[in-house]
Amino acid sequence: MLQFDYLKHVTDGLDRDAVLNELMTAYGKDVWNFAYFITHSREMADDIAQDVFVKVYQQLYEFRGQSSIKTWLLAITRNTARDVLRSAWVRRVVLFDVFHSHTETSPSAERESMDKLMAEEIWAVVLKLPRKLREVLLMNSHYGLSMKEMADVLHVSIGTVKSRLHRARTAVNRRLTQESLWNGEEEWT
Template sequence: MQFDYLKHVTDGLDRDAVLNELMAAFGRDVWNFAFFMTRSREMADDVAQDVFVKVYQQLYEFRGQSTIKTWLLAITRNTARDVLRSAWVRRVVLFDRLYPHAGTSPSAERESMDKLMAEEIWAVVLKLPRKLREVLLMNSHYGLSMKEMADVLQVSVGTVKSRLHRARAAVNRRLAQEASWTGEEEWT
Protein backbone atom coordinates (compact mmCIF):
# COMPACT_ATOMS: atom_id res chain seq x y z
CA MET A 1 0.00 0.00 0.00
CA GLN A 2 1.15 3.53 -0.59
CA PHE A 3 1.13 4.35 3.15
CA ASP A 4 3.70 1.73 4.15
CA TYR A 5 6.25 4.50 4.66
CA LEU A 6 4.35 5.60 7.77
CA LYS A 7 5.64 2.51 9.60
CA HIS A 8 9.20 3.80 9.35
CA VAL A 9 8.66 7.49 9.98
CA THR A 10 8.94 9.01 13.42
CA ASP A 11 9.26 12.67 12.55
CA GLY A 12 9.95 15.08 9.73
CA LEU A 13 6.93 14.34 7.53
CA ASP A 14 4.71 17.10 6.26
CA ARG A 15 1.72 16.15 8.40
CA ASP A 16 -0.63 18.34 6.37
CA ALA A 17 0.24 16.52 3.16
CA VAL A 18 -0.05 13.08 4.77
CA LEU A 19 -3.37 14.00 6.36
CA ASN A 20 -4.71 15.17 3.00
CA GLU A 21 -3.64 11.86 1.44
CA LEU A 22 -5.25 9.86 4.23
CA MET A 23 -8.47 11.86 4.02
CA ALA A 24 -8.62 11.39 0.27
CA ALA A 25 -7.95 7.66 0.51
CA PHE A 26 -10.01 6.77 3.59
CA GLY A 27 -12.31 9.71 4.33
CA ARG A 28 -15.39 8.05 2.89
CA ASP A 29 -14.70 4.80 4.77
CA VAL A 30 -14.26 6.68 8.04
CA TRP A 31 -17.48 8.65 7.54
CA ASN A 32 -19.47 5.57 6.51
CA PHE A 33 -18.26 3.63 9.54
CA ALA A 34 -19.05 6.58 11.81
CA PHE A 35 -22.54 6.80 10.31
CA PHE A 36 -23.05 3.10 10.76
CA MET A 37 -22.06 3.37 14.41
CA THR A 38 -24.07 6.51 15.22
CA ARG A 39 -26.96 6.27 12.72
CA SER A 40 -26.83 10.04 12.33
CA ARG A 41 -25.37 12.05 9.48
CA GLU A 42 -24.56 15.01 11.71
CA MET A 43 -22.85 12.86 14.32
CA ALA A 44 -20.95 10.99 11.59
CA ASP A 45 -19.67 14.34 10.30
CA ASP A 46 -18.47 15.26 13.79
CA VAL A 47 -16.92 11.85 14.45
CA ALA A 48 -15.08 11.81 11.11
CA GLN A 49 -13.72 15.28 11.78
CA ASP A 50 -12.59 14.25 15.27
CA VAL A 51 -10.94 11.12 13.86
CA PHE A 52 -8.79 13.07 11.45
CA VAL A 53 -7.88 15.61 14.14
CA LYS A 54 -6.69 12.69 16.28
CA VAL A 55 -4.83 11.18 13.32
CA TYR A 56 -3.11 14.51 12.71
CA GLN A 57 -2.04 14.70 16.35
CA GLN A 58 -0.94 11.04 16.56
CA LEU A 59 0.55 10.62 13.09
CA TYR A 60 4.08 10.11 14.37
CA GLU A 61 2.82 7.56 16.89
CA PHE A 62 1.61 5.09 14.23
CA ARG A 63 3.64 1.94 14.85
CA GLY A 64 2.61 -0.09 11.83
CA GLN A 65 1.26 -2.99 13.88
CA SER A 66 -1.85 -2.92 11.71
CA THR A 67 -2.82 -1.50 8.35
CA ILE A 68 -3.64 2.18 8.04
CA LYS A 69 -7.28 1.28 7.36
CA THR A 70 -7.49 -0.85 10.50
CA TRP A 71 -5.87 1.91 12.55
CA LEU A 72 -8.32 4.52 11.20
CA LEU A 73 -11.35 2.27 11.76
CA ALA A 74 -10.22 1.58 15.34
CA ILE A 75 -9.94 5.32 16.00
CA THR A 76 -13.34 5.85 14.35
CA ARG A 77 -14.96 3.14 16.44
CA ASN A 78 -13.53 4.48 19.69
CA THR A 79 -14.46 8.06 18.85
CA ALA A 80 -18.02 7.07 17.91
CA ARG A 81 -18.37 5.06 21.11
CA ASP A 82 -17.18 8.05 23.14
CA VAL A 83 -19.72 10.29 21.42
CA LEU A 84 -22.54 7.79 21.98
CA ARG A 85 -21.60 7.50 25.67
CA SER A 86 -21.65 11.24 26.21
CA ALA A 87 -24.33 12.69 28.45
CA TRP A 88 -25.65 14.91 25.66
CA VAL A 89 -26.41 11.97 23.37
CA ARG A 90 -28.04 10.00 26.16
CA ARG A 91 -30.42 12.91 26.88
CA VAL A 92 -31.36 13.60 23.28
CA VAL A 93 -33.33 11.19 21.13
CA LEU A 94 -32.30 11.42 17.50
CA PHE A 95 -34.68 10.38 14.76
CA ASP A 96 -32.90 10.11 11.47
CA ARG A 97 -33.91 7.99 8.54
CA LEU A 98 -31.36 6.00 6.61
CA TYR A 99 -32.21 7.63 3.26
CA PRO A 100 -34.04 10.88 3.99
CA HIS A 101 -33.43 12.43 0.58
CA ALA A 102 -33.68 9.46 -1.74
CA GLY A 103 -34.16 10.51 -5.32
CA THR A 104 -36.96 9.53 -7.61
CA SER A 105 -37.52 5.87 -8.28
CA PRO A 106 -35.42 4.34 -11.06
CA SER A 107 -37.08 3.69 -14.36
CA ALA A 108 -36.08 0.02 -14.62
CA GLU A 109 -38.04 -2.46 -12.52
CA ARG A 110 -34.93 -4.42 -11.59
CA GLU A 111 -33.10 -1.37 -10.28
CA SER A 112 -36.13 -0.49 -8.21
CA MET A 113 -36.38 -3.98 -6.74
CA ASP A 114 -32.65 -4.06 -5.98
CA LYS A 115 -32.88 -0.72 -4.23
CA LEU A 116 -35.83 -1.85 -2.14
CA MET A 117 -34.05 -5.06 -1.23
CA ALA A 118 -30.89 -3.20 -0.22
CA GLU A 119 -32.87 -0.72 1.89
CA GLU A 120 -34.72 -3.56 3.60
CA ILE A 121 -31.48 -5.36 4.38
CA TRP A 122 -29.80 -2.19 5.69
CA ALA A 123 -32.86 -1.39 7.79
CA VAL A 124 -32.60 -4.84 9.39
CA VAL A 125 -28.84 -4.48 9.89
CA LEU A 126 -29.22 -1.06 11.52
CA LYS A 127 -31.64 -2.57 14.06
CA LEU A 128 -29.02 -5.05 15.23
CA PRO A 129 -27.18 -4.38 18.48
CA ARG A 130 -24.01 -2.33 17.95
CA LYS A 131 -21.65 -5.24 18.61
CA LEU A 132 -23.26 -7.32 15.86
CA ARG A 133 -23.71 -4.40 13.49
CA GLU A 134 -20.06 -3.38 13.57
CA VAL A 135 -18.62 -6.84 12.80
CA LEU A 136 -21.06 -7.28 9.93
CA LEU A 137 -20.03 -3.92 8.47
CA MET A 138 -16.30 -4.51 8.94
CA ASN A 139 -16.56 -7.90 7.26
CA SER A 140 -18.96 -7.25 4.41
CA HIS A 141 -18.24 -3.63 3.55
CA TYR A 142 -14.60 -3.12 4.50
CA GLY A 143 -13.44 -6.70 3.89
CA LEU A 144 -11.40 -6.87 7.08
CA SER A 145 -10.05 -10.25 8.11
CA MET A 146 -11.05 -11.86 11.40
CA LYS A 147 -7.68 -10.85 12.89
CA GLU A 148 -8.04 -7.24 11.74
CA MET A 149 -11.57 -7.05 13.16
CA ALA A 150 -10.33 -8.51 16.44
CA ASP A 151 -7.60 -5.87 16.56
CA VAL A 152 -10.05 -3.03 15.89
CA LEU A 153 -12.56 -4.30 18.44
CA GLN A 154 -9.90 -5.33 20.97
CA VAL A 155 -11.46 -8.78 21.39
CA SER A 156 -10.38 -12.31 20.49
CA VAL A 157 -10.78 -13.77 17.00
CA GLY A 158 -13.22 -16.30 18.46
CA THR A 159 -15.41 -13.47 19.75
CA VAL A 160 -15.39 -11.86 16.31
CA LYS A 161 -16.40 -15.16 14.68
CA SER A 162 -19.19 -15.62 17.20
CA ARG A 163 -20.52 -12.10 16.74
CA LEU A 164 -20.37 -12.39 12.96
CA HIS A 165 -22.25 -15.69 13.05
CA ARG A 166 -24.89 -14.24 15.38
CA ALA A 167 -25.23 -11.11 13.22
CA ARG A 168 -25.75 -13.10 10.03
CA ALA A 169 -28.22 -15.42 11.74
CA ALA A 170 -30.18 -12.46 13.15
CA VAL A 171 -30.38 -10.76 9.74
CA ASN A 172 -31.45 -13.99 8.04
CA ARG A 173 -34.03 -14.69 10.75
CA ARG A 174 -35.48 -11.18 10.53
CA LEU A 175 -35.62 -11.20 6.73
CA ALA A 176 -37.28 -14.63 6.72
CA GLN A 177 -39.77 -13.39 9.29
CA GLU A 178 -40.61 -10.32 7.22
CA ALA A 179 -40.92 -12.46 4.10
CA SER A 180 -43.44 -14.71 5.85
CA TRP A 181 -45.44 -11.66 6.97
CA THR A 182 -45.63 -10.26 3.46
CA GLY A 183 -46.04 -13.60 1.70
CA GLU A 184 -42.82 -13.17 -0.25
CA GLU A 185 -40.36 -15.96 -0.90
CA GLU A 186 -37.65 -16.38 1.70
CA TRP A 187 -34.24 -14.75 1.34
CA THR A 188 -31.35 -17.04 0.60
Protein backbone atom coordinates in the same frame (compact mmCIF):
# COMPACT_ATOMS: atom_id res chain seq x y z
CA MET B 1 -3.23 0.37 0.95
CA LEU B 2 0.41 -0.17 0.21
CA GLN B 3 0.89 3.49 -0.64
CA PHE B 4 0.91 4.27 3.11
CA ASP B 5 3.39 1.59 4.20
CA TYR B 6 6.07 4.25 4.59
CA LEU B 7 4.19 5.71 7.58
CA LYS B 8 5.34 2.95 9.91
CA HIS B 9 8.96 4.05 9.40
CA VAL B 10 8.48 7.80 9.80
CA THR B 11 9.45 9.47 13.05
CA ASP B 12 9.63 13.16 12.21
CA GLY B 13 10.08 15.64 9.40
CA LEU B 14 7.07 14.45 7.43
CA ASP B 15 4.67 16.94 5.85
CA ARG B 16 1.75 15.93 8.05
CA ASP B 17 -0.65 18.21 6.16
CA ALA B 18 0.07 16.41 2.89
CA VAL B 19 -0.21 12.96 4.49
CA LEU B 20 -3.45 13.91 6.22
CA ASN B 21 -4.86 15.12 2.92
CA GLU B 22 -3.91 11.81 1.26
CA LEU B 23 -5.47 9.81 4.10
CA MET B 24 -8.66 11.86 4.01
CA THR B 25 -8.91 11.38 0.26
CA ALA B 26 -8.27 7.63 0.47
CA TYR B 27 -10.28 6.82 3.61
CA GLY B 28 -12.51 9.80 4.42
CA LYS B 29 -15.64 8.16 3.07
CA ASP B 30 -14.91 4.90 4.90
CA VAL B 31 -14.41 6.76 8.18
CA TRP B 32 -17.62 8.76 7.74
CA ASN B 33 -19.64 5.68 6.73
CA PHE B 34 -18.41 3.71 9.72
CA ALA B 35 -19.21 6.60 12.08
CA TYR B 36 -22.68 6.89 10.55
CA PHE B 37 -23.20 3.15 10.80
CA ILE B 38 -22.43 3.28 14.52
CA THR B 39 -24.37 6.45 15.37
CA HIS B 40 -27.20 6.55 12.78
CA SER B 41 -26.70 10.32 12.65
CA ARG B 42 -25.27 12.33 9.78
CA GLU B 43 -24.36 15.22 12.07
CA MET B 44 -22.56 12.97 14.55
CA ALA B 45 -20.80 11.16 11.70
CA ASP B 46 -19.57 14.53 10.37
CA ASP B 47 -18.22 15.51 13.78
CA ILE B 48 -16.68 12.11 14.44
CA ALA B 49 -14.96 12.00 11.06
CA GLN B 50 -13.44 15.40 11.74
CA ASP B 51 -12.33 14.30 15.21
CA VAL B 52 -10.80 11.14 13.79
CA PHE B 53 -8.64 13.02 11.34
CA VAL B 54 -7.60 15.54 14.00
CA LYS B 55 -6.47 12.59 16.13
CA VAL B 56 -4.69 11.04 13.15
CA TYR B 57 -2.89 14.32 12.52
CA GLN B 58 -1.80 14.47 16.16
CA GLN B 59 -0.79 10.78 16.34
CA LEU B 60 0.71 10.38 12.89
CA TYR B 61 4.21 9.74 14.20
CA GLU B 62 2.86 7.09 16.59
CA PHE B 63 1.64 4.77 13.82
CA ARG B 64 3.97 1.77 13.71
CA GLY B 65 2.28 -0.50 11.20
CA GLN B 66 1.03 -3.08 13.69
CA SER B 67 -2.14 -3.02 11.64
CA SER B 68 -3.10 -1.62 8.27
CA ILE B 69 -3.86 2.09 7.94
CA LYS B 70 -7.51 1.22 7.32
CA THR B 71 -7.68 -0.88 10.48
CA TRP B 72 -5.99 1.89 12.47
CA LEU B 73 -8.44 4.50 11.16
CA LEU B 74 -11.48 2.31 11.80
CA ALA B 75 -10.29 1.63 15.35
CA ILE B 76 -9.93 5.36 15.99
CA THR B 77 -13.36 5.92 14.42
CA ARG B 78 -14.98 3.26 16.57
CA ASN B 79 -13.41 4.56 19.77
CA THR B 80 -14.33 8.15 18.96
CA ALA B 81 -17.92 7.18 18.14
CA ARG B 82 -18.21 5.18 21.35
CA ASP B 83 -16.95 8.15 23.35
CA VAL B 84 -19.50 10.41 21.69
CA LEU B 85 -22.35 7.97 22.30
CA ARG B 86 -21.34 7.56 25.95
CA SER B 87 -21.45 11.27 26.67
CA ALA B 88 -24.44 12.26 28.80
CA TRP B 89 -25.17 15.25 26.57
CA VAL B 90 -25.51 13.08 23.46
CA ARG B 91 -27.74 10.58 25.25
CA ARG B 92 -30.10 13.38 26.35
CA VAL B 93 -30.16 15.11 22.95
CA VAL B 94 -30.67 11.89 20.98
CA LEU B 95 -33.41 10.74 23.36
CA PHE B 96 -35.10 14.15 23.05
CA ASP B 97 -34.88 14.00 19.26
CA VAL B 98 -36.42 10.53 19.19
CA PHE B 99 -39.48 11.74 21.10
CA HIS B 100 -39.90 15.16 19.49
CA SER B 101 -38.82 14.87 15.89
CA HIS B 102 -39.44 11.30 14.88
CA THR B 103 -39.74 12.03 11.19
CA GLU B 104 -37.69 9.96 8.81
CA THR B 105 -37.36 10.90 5.21
CA SER B 106 -39.37 8.69 2.93
CA PRO B 107 -37.51 6.53 0.46
CA SER B 108 -36.94 7.95 -2.99
CA ALA B 109 -39.62 7.19 -5.57
CA GLU B 110 -36.91 6.97 -8.22
CA ARG B 111 -35.37 3.68 -7.24
CA GLU B 112 -34.02 2.24 -10.46
CA SER B 113 -33.37 -1.41 -9.73
CA MET B 114 -34.39 -4.35 -7.61
CA ASP B 115 -30.79 -4.63 -6.41
CA LYS B 116 -31.04 -1.23 -4.81
CA LEU B 117 -34.34 -2.17 -3.16
CA MET B 118 -32.84 -5.35 -1.82
CA ALA B 119 -29.75 -3.55 -0.54
CA GLU B 120 -31.92 -0.98 1.24
CA GLU B 121 -33.99 -3.74 2.82
CA ILE B 122 -30.87 -5.52 4.02
CA TRP B 123 -29.29 -2.33 5.38
CA ALA B 124 -32.52 -1.47 7.21
CA VAL B 125 -32.37 -4.85 8.92
CA VAL B 126 -28.66 -4.51 9.65
CA LEU B 127 -29.12 -1.06 11.20
CA LYS B 128 -31.60 -2.55 13.68
CA LEU B 129 -29.01 -5.00 15.00
CA PRO B 130 -27.26 -4.28 18.29
CA ARG B 131 -24.09 -2.19 17.76
CA LYS B 132 -21.71 -5.08 18.51
CA LEU B 133 -23.26 -7.17 15.75
CA ARG B 134 -23.52 -4.27 13.27
CA GLU B 135 -19.84 -3.47 13.71
CA VAL B 136 -18.52 -6.90 12.80
CA LEU B 137 -20.93 -7.26 9.89
CA LEU B 138 -19.86 -3.91 8.45
CA MET B 139 -16.15 -4.52 9.01
CA ASN B 140 -16.39 -7.92 7.34
CA SER B 141 -18.83 -7.26 4.51
CA HIS B 142 -18.09 -3.67 3.59
CA TYR B 143 -14.47 -3.13 4.60
CA GLY B 144 -13.24 -6.69 4.05
CA LEU B 145 -11.30 -6.87 7.30
CA SER B 146 -9.95 -10.22 8.39
CA MET B 147 -11.00 -11.84 11.68
CA LYS B 148 -7.70 -10.76 13.24
CA GLU B 149 -8.06 -7.17 12.03
CA MET B 150 -11.60 -7.02 13.41
CA ALA B 151 -10.42 -8.47 16.72
CA ASP B 152 -7.69 -5.81 16.87
CA VAL B 153 -10.12 -2.98 16.14
CA LEU B 154 -12.66 -4.22 18.67
CA HIS B 155 -10.11 -5.28 21.33
CA VAL B 156 -11.70 -8.73 21.61
CA SER B 157 -10.61 -12.26 20.76
CA ILE B 158 -10.94 -13.76 17.29
CA GLY B 159 -13.43 -16.23 18.76
CA THR B 160 -15.62 -13.36 19.94
CA VAL B 161 -15.49 -11.82 16.46
CA LYS B 162 -16.49 -15.13 14.87
CA SER B 163 -19.34 -15.53 17.33
CA ARG B 164 -20.62 -11.98 16.77
CA LEU B 165 -20.37 -12.35 13.01
CA HIS B 166 -22.28 -15.63 13.09
CA ARG B 167 -24.97 -14.11 15.34
CA ALA B 168 -25.23 -11.04 13.09
CA ARG B 169 -25.64 -13.09 9.92
CA THR B 170 -28.17 -15.37 11.59
CA ALA B 171 -30.19 -12.41 12.87
CA VAL B 172 -30.22 -10.71 9.45
CA ASN B 173 -31.26 -13.93 7.68
CA ARG B 174 -33.97 -14.61 10.26
CA ARG B 175 -35.37 -11.08 9.98
CA LEU B 176 -35.32 -11.09 6.18
CA THR B 177 -37.05 -14.47 6.14
CA GLN B 178 -39.74 -13.18 8.52
CA GLU B 179 -40.31 -10.05 6.42
CA SER B 180 -40.53 -12.11 3.23
CA LEU B 181 -43.10 -14.43 4.78
CA TRP B 182 -45.13 -11.48 6.15
CA ASN B 183 -45.19 -9.96 2.68
CA GLY B 184 -46.34 -13.22 1.13
CA GLU B 185 -43.06 -13.69 -0.72
CA GLU B 186 -40.95 -16.77 -1.02
CA GLU B 187 -38.61 -17.59 1.83
CA TRP B 188 -35.37 -15.56 1.89
CA THR B 189 -32.34 -17.69 1.10
